[in-house]
Amino acid sequence: MLGAGELVAASVYFGGEQIRGGLTVCAPRALLSRATPVPHQSSLSDFAREIANQILGGLQFALNDYDIDFSYQFSDPKPLPQAADMAIDARTLVLRSVGGEVALIFVVASSIELGPESIPAPPPRPSLARGALIIL
Amino acid sequence: MHKKKKILVIDDSETIRIHLGQTLRDAGYEVLEAADGLMGAFAIRERADDIALVICDVNMPRLDGVEMLEILHGQYPKLPVLMLTSESRIDKVERAKRAGAKAWIIKPFKPELLIEAVHRLTA
Numbered sequence: 110m111l112g113a114g115e116l117v118a119a120s121v122y123f124g125g126e127q128i129r130g131g132l133t134v135c136a137p138r139a140l141l142s143r144a145t146p147v148p149h150q151s152s153l154s155d156f157a158r159e160i161a162n163q164i165l166g167g168l169q170f171a172l173n174d175y176d177i178d179f180s181y182q183f184s185d186p187k188p189l190p191q192a193a194d195m196a197i198d199a200r201t202l203v204l205r206s207v208g209g210e211v212a213l214i215f216v217v218a219s220s221i222e223l224g225p226e227s228i229p230a231p232p233p234r235p236s237l238a239r240g241a242l243i244i245l
Numbered sequence: 246m247h248k249k250k251k252i253l254v255i256d257d258s259e260t261i262r263i264h265l266g267q268t269l270r271d272a273g274y275e276v277l278e279a280a281d282g283l284m285g286a287f288a289i290r291e292r293a294d295d296i297a298l299v300i301c302d303v304n305m306p307r308l309d310g311v312e313m314l315e316i317l318h319g320q321y322p323k324l325p326v327l328m329l330t331s332e333s334r335i336d337k338v339e340r341a342k343r344a345g346a347k348a349w350i351i352k353p354f355k356p357e358l359l360i361e362a363v364h365r366l367t368a
Binding site for chain 2: 156158159242
């Protein structure tokens with residue numbers, strides 16, 4: 110997985126009443142160098158962290174429909190006693206393209222059962238849209 | 246000589262600051278940068294009369310963007326603030342609105358949309 114060469118990784122942590130955990134983005138330096146919108150960027154880990162940040166933003170946006178909420182955390186997470194009804198899971202998703210691979214490593218503690226039978230029909234989506242200008 | 250309007254970009258991501266800075270400079274603006282809400286608050290207090298617009302992230306270490314606006318609330322009513330963030334929680338949007346934010350864009354964004362918003366807010 111991810112092939113030869115130097116890898117760059119960055120993590121963002123998140124926490125809420127029903128879900129908490131971390132997302133690590135890991136990719137070859139060469140791939141991130143080609144993908145960054147900033148030419149000759151010195152800190153590719155910053156770019157990887159921004160990718161993780163935006164992926165978590167998408168997750169937060171999708172979970173909003175189910176009244177599931179979390180906040181971002183920037184320091185290393187403090188150990189918390191595990192809630193009795195929380196299950197822990199870790200998954201690695203590898204995105205492959207011609208240019209290389211990106212690994213998304215999720216570690217999640219959650220009391221949510223995201224099976225199709227347990228998911229209620231979402232309420233109408235709030236008037237926010239990703240990438241759109243919202244005048245307040 | 247035409248004086249360029251100054252825009253303060255507050256974001257903890259160097260990638261976003263550099264990318265936004267280049268996009269805004271290409272569109273004819275001068276750009277100031279701050280790496281979190283605390284540094285952003287200092288920059289606004291020092292240069293509010295000189296700044297045409299603040300573009301601010303929400304989730305940042307030390308002091309987040311909404312908390313920064315709440316601290317500055319009411320002191321700079323003529324200074325428009327655009328929140329540019331991956332944060333989409335309605336409570337955060339409403340808090341930012343109460344604290345004086347004028348617009349909100351959820352990342353990822355298209356540069357042309359951002360420039361359109363900047364033109365609109367600095368007109």
